[in-house]
Amino acid sequence: MSVSYWISSTTSPSYGTGPDPSEVDVVVIGAGIAGITTAYLLKRAGRRVALVEAGELAAGVTGHTTAKITAQHGAIYGKLLSSYSAKVAQAYARSQELAMAWIFAESASLGIECDLSRRVNYLYAEHRKLNEEAEAAVTAGLSASYVDEVGLPYAVESAVRLPDQAQFHPRSWLLGLAQHIPGEGSYIRTGTRATGLTEGSPNVVETTAGEIRAEHVVVATHYPIFDRGLFFARLQPKRDLVVASVIDEGTGPSGMYLAEDTGHSVRTTPHGDGKDLLIIGGEGHLVDQGAPVAERFRRLAAWAGTRFGVGEPDYRWMAHDLTTPDSLPYIGRFHPGTRTVWVATGFAHWGMSNGTLAGLLLHDLITGVENPYEHLYDPLRLNLKQSVPKLVAANAHVAARFVGDHVSAVAHSVVDGLAPGEAKVTTEGAHPVAAYRSEDGELHKVSARCTHLGCLVAFNDGDRTWDCPCHGSRFGLDGSVLQGPAVRPLRQIRTE
Template identity: 45%
Template sequence: MLPGLAGSYWMDSTDATSFPHLAEDVETEVVVVGGGIAGLCTAWELARAGRSVVLLEGSRIAAGTSGFTTAKVSALHTLTYARLRRSAGPEAARLYARSQQEAVEHAAEVAAELGADCELERVPAFVWAESASGLDRIREEAEAAREAGLEASLVAETGLPFPVAGAVRVEGQAQFHPRRFLLALAADLVRLGGRIFERSRADGLHQNGPCRVTVRGGGTVTASDVVVATHYPVFDRMLLFPRLSPRRELVVAATVPADHDPGGMYINAEQPVRSVRTAPFPDGMRLLIVTGESFAPGSSGVAQRFAQLAGWTRERFDSPQFVYHWAAQDIDTTDGVPFVGRAPGGSGHLWVATGFGGWGMSGGVMAGRLLAALITGEQPPWTGLYDPRRLHLGREAVPLAENQAKVAWHFVGDRLRGRPGSAAEGLPPDCGTVLGIDGRQCAVYRDPDGRLHTLSARCTHLGCLVRYNEAERSWDCPCHGSRYAVDGSVLEGPATAPLARLDTGPAETPDDGPAEPTEPATSAAAAGADG
């Protein structure tokens, strides 16, 4: 039994959006693909700078990872500063700290400017270790963060209800309701003349002459510049796929009395990773939000991982009453720094924001400011730090090789493990599996009423075989993290086309254009789980 309702509190406590589908051809100065925090912030910053902007979202805005995040707006990203100081030097760490802390301050300023009722709270952020063996890393991070310019200190006590060996504490951070912040941003974007189109999945990019972005089952946007802010880039030509790896993070949320609030945002520096924060909740309670149990998309045992996370929460906090559980997807880069800027392999008018590594709230705000500055002719001092065209083979060789080996193994190995089609007869209700049927690899799901639904198991991105995620009722690709609902519609890119349906005729596909997508309550698709 999973803890609480399947769904995100952020989604459950806000109204659904209803922007139109792009059915006709339009022209604009900048088209932004992706309606999460990075895309919305970029579009808003550009509109505020006087540019005409069109934003395309394949599902609903602020309803992917940005609607399923932990929503920490923090410049303290676990052990980032010690790692950056060692690998890229003290100046890189300083630029990272300055850009991220300015993003924290900017988010607070924008929320106040727009009068957004997003429950923004200024709180300290902590990275803790419980074991004496982890204390040296905590000391190093505190020193590196302080040297990078953050208001950081090493402390022996926190507000957590259990002892720690030590923690890094950084003042002046923030937490908020991400959907309320982003919906306020979207409303102001429209006020400024920006146009938002939902259920408008970009599936083609042409860069000869003016850029053109085509929408599946819809129109075309012609623009001078294209920003791809889809979490995992949906266009292969950027040459970034080998340098990105997806992972999922689980979240459990429980009510606790207000006097049980630990008074800050927390993440540990040990395994298993646990992240903790609270948020305002009705009736004077606080919502305790605990994140962890990182795993690669397509991994088995997701329900057991939820149980482990809930068990840890019960052990550490007094009588939590679970009300929600959900999941989000993060994208890591091979050198641990996001890719934000001019896309490699593009025409010079193609821009990208991806790879926030679980820190998409501060990262998304930073990306919006950076991309808007670059497109309008400015050059912030951290441009080179985040430049997607950078390549540091000394730091990236091992993760590059690991990413490629993983994809190759799944692409070949999964095909050798096809199961016989007769297994479909014994498939229980509300279960799915991949079977070999008549020489084809099929994704077979039996719904609660006992009906079988059969799809092609080949991911429409690059052809890897999907796997069934029993806890989230989705088909997940282990190669690049694409995810599909049980009807085959796309939940998460980089795939843009649905899985082919095999149960109602050859090569039929669900309509992935203007129709409302079928999405399990725990799906996620656009920014970062922890921040």
């Protein structure tokens, strides 16, 4: 099973369910980095805020990151120059640097200990030249340089070096920030799932703990629940794997690294008692694409062992995120007909800066402060050159999964032969069924139809969850919702 270091090394605070006001100024749904940052900033601005989280604070996507804070998001600046302009590339770079600077300033002001430190970031390639991306980063206004040596224990062909970037312990940072939200009419509800939204004046958010009325609602749930902006057609779920090994302090690489050609991510973080934690990411893939997750974890661990001489990982976890067709997040109005419902999503595995930026931008949008980046991240934008081909490809993938998985389920309609630890999507009569046999031999069955839009779930043998390959919803073996956009559990099926 996956164990995130960020979660296992912190204690989850308990936030009660009441008695809390049923009317506030803003409801923020989702307590990851975007939701907590937004709620904190609005509370500081004098708004009464209710932060609602189905699980624990910063324990979802944010709790499963590699936790780099950088303006260098892969080879993005070459893409922005070709798809947009130098002005857009420069605005993107400035906004990311603004988010990073805010984290440093606010952590110093609040005295939050979260292992925040400056690091050099490298985008490198083992088998190709990155001189064009280096030039694009400079055009975007970054202090980037083209180099061929990065300090890794294996050869690289080239790299783009960007100094004065950062890393931290994301959950320590966010738990510290969250402490400043409750009080003066604001509160946090954990273990409370938002199940409905009625837009109006005020908006009404239905939750498992009752209704909350608010002038504004922010949907910061990774994949937007209550999808009225057709985000299901404009976002593609992707996941990366992470393995981490305890090593002697100072023996690992000193910078932060991302391989443009292989997708491997490398960095270290303090682990205490003279030890560091070597964090290796990689094996990026669409949900249920290619090799099983467990095999991908084995391959990533083997890569880390070959390149850095480490043994079996001490931790491993899975990083989930969503990509947009033009690589820019969606931060702003939820749909064209609203001025009071807002969304933040599509961070493409760069949520530490993009999620912080979302909080800064949403604060300004809600409080009426002019923000120079409002149009850059507007969810209603459409770049035809960049977006349409990727939208067509992404939705063709969803359609293929929707049809193909139903056919496959019919072809595998027997569960009696499942061995302990095995799972299968099958059918019983006309109904698709997700079946899993536990290690003690007990058979567990739930409906295989995702409660979001009806795609069939697939078994994730790394986390032992049922994951939707179309839009990224995740469910426990008992059908409970672990991650949206689904808000309703899979129906349990009685086993004779």
